[in-house]
Amino acid sequence: xxxxxxxxxxxxxxxxxxxxxxxxxxxxxxxxxxxxxxxxxxxxxxxxxxxxxxxxxxxxxxxxxxxxxx
Numbered sequence: 001x002x003x004x005x006x007x008x009x010x011x012x013x014x015x016x017x018x019x020x021x022x023x024x025x026x027x028x029x030x031x032x033x034x035x036x037x038x039x040x041x042x043x044x045x046x047x048x049x050x051x052x053x054x055x056x057x058x059x060x061x062x063x064x065x066x067x068x069x070x
Contacts, residue, residue, distance in 0.1 A: 029048065029049075029052045032045075032048055033045045033048055033049050036048065
């Protein structure tokens, strides 16, 4: 019987699910952009893409609030 290393299978699954959850908004926006493009609504698809990009940049560079005690 070989010794296994690493976390048990349920822990590995939960870690995998947490990583996949981070991609759900990205995949949703990508699907919306593709759908709008297929429906020949390219200006709206472009607006969604640019809006999503602006939101992502804003969440990356926005000022953070620091809570200080005292």
